[in-house]
Amino acid sequence: MTARVGLVGLGRMGRAIAARLAEEGVDLHVWNRTPGKAEGLAVREAGTPAALAQATDIILVIVRDEAALEAIYKGPHGLCSVDLSGKTIVEMSTAAIQAIRDVLASANEAGAQVVDAPVSGSVQPARRGELLVMAGGEEAAVERASVVLTRIARRIVHVGPLGTGITMKLVVNLPLATYWQTLGEALGIGLRNGLTLDGMLAMIADSKAAIGALAGKIDRILDADLPPEFDLAGMAKDLTAMCCTARALDHPVPACDAARSSAVAAVDAGWGERDLAQLTRFAADRAAPSE
Ligand SMILES: NC(=O)c1ccc[n+]([C@@H]2O[C@H](COP(=O)([O-])OP(=O)(O)OC[C@H]3O[C@@H](n4cnc5c(N)ncnc54)[C@H](OP(=O)(O)O)[C@@H]3O)[C@@H](O)[C@H]2O)c1
Structure with a gap:
């Protein structure tokens, strides 16, 4: 894969996804609010979400809730604090639809292609690359996201426009x-x-x-x-x-x-x-x- 890949969030799901991507040979940059969560993973740690965005082309986000999304996209050194032109943001968290729409609109304003791509399946399916991905967004954005998603999913369904995935x-x-x-x-x-x-x-x-x-x-x-x-x-x-x-x-x-x-x-x-x-x-x- 030529695209440089980033992952924000190393909770239970993020860590399993990171381990799977690293095992697949993906050159992966990660960021997590609490340091130390990347221990034992063959990944590179970024100092902030903004630094991660600058170092990568396709950025997956999987964090807990609406407050986490707000901090990661719009907080100081958040994803949207840098130029996101040419980058694809793949939002995989489960949260209220409006919260997902809001942060992806901000990322889009900052120049990114955006996809909402939450998943069905838990830690073990993530670790084995067997998640079911429900993707919403424009065809070209979903196609670009799929370059990475295919490494962690047994199936990617393009459900419809932005917001239909969540x-x-x-x-x-x-x-x-x-x-x-x-x-x-x-x-x-x-x-x-x-x-x-x-x-x-x-x-x-x-x-x-x-x-x-x-x-x-x-x-x-x-x-x-x-x-x-x-x-x-x-x-x-x-x-x-x-x-x-x-x-x-x-x-x-x-x-x-x-x-x-x-x-x-x-x-x-x-x-x-x-x-x-x-x-x-x-x-x-x-x-x-x-x-
Ligand atoms: N686990 C599952 O089976 C499963 C399956 C499908 C979908 N999901 C969805 O996937 C998402 C992650 O689930 P999970 O099980 O991995 O959750 P988790 O283990 O609780 O991890 C939560 C992640 O969110 C980060 N986070 C929380 N609050 C934050 C904030 N204010 N600012 C920045 N980062 C923050 C945490 O960082 P810290 O390490 O710093 O706390 C951690 O990386 C959720 O939306 C969940 O609904 C989970």
């Missing part, structure tokens, strides 16, 4: 997030009638009630101490983005509202750093009788 991601996330909530409610009924958690999960996994993500999450439903692939606080953030988006469209989403209030209650109860699948346990515990 919209598709929220559409995918909503039924997934509400699933963990309703699964927990169902398990709560079983628990109060004498069934066991692992027995019920094994039965559901072998039935039509299983979704694609369930098999990979059973361990993390049963064991709260396993390291999270994505934390419950992050899912509360995603559910908030979905509820806000629906509210702005005047579109009722009662199931999403319920899952969000449950996720927020779980975070308030100190469960925020657990894996998102622990929402199932939280909902099951709340549904079960207190002895």
Whole structure:
């Protein structure tokens, strides 16, 4: 690959993507707010997002939320503080649609081609290059981004114009997030009638009630101490983005509202750093009788 590649954000997803790209032989420049996160990776560290943008041609961004986007694009030494002509920004974070649109509009004003390209799939698929990418933007921009995305994705779908990638991601996330909530409610009924958690999960996994993500999450439903692939606080953030988006469209989403209030209650109860699948346990515990 002749393009010089940058990656902003070395959280769980960013680190997995960086490791995959480095393994693929990509000459990768990285920046992360907290230093030291690139340790053990064959990458070059930039001093600021602006310095990273100056040193590279195609820049991937995958950070936590709206506040992170604001800081990285528009903060001092942010991406938009330098001339981005000839560069392609690939925004992969999951956040409210308007926040993604805002920062990409600023990057575009600074001269960049822009793509919103959030992903479905977690740390292990990222590490194996098996993410599903939902890309929004102009054909030429998506094509240029694909030069890099193809190294980390099993499939890249060009969904439509700018903003449709993040919209598709929220559409995918909503039924997934509400699933963990309703699964927990169902398990709560079983628990109060004498069934066991692992027995019920094994039965559901072998039935039509299983979704694609369930098999990979059973361990993390049963064991709260396993390291999270994505934390419950992050899912509360995603559910908030979905509820806000629906509210702005005047579109009722009662199931999403319920899952969000449950996720927020779980975070308030100190469960925020657990894996998102622990929402199932939280909902099951709340549904079960207190002895
Ligand atoms: N994990 C998954 O399974 C998964 C799957 C699909 C999509 N996603 C999405 O991918 C994004 C990243 O997820 P993740 O699991 O990698 O999250 P994470 O492990 O919590 O990492 C968050 C990243 O954002 C950075 N960050 C947070 N606040 C910041 C700020 N104010 N300024 C600058 N940087 C900031 C963090 O930097 P520090 O190191 O300095 O904190 C870190 O690099 C999220 O939008 C998430 O919804 C995650």
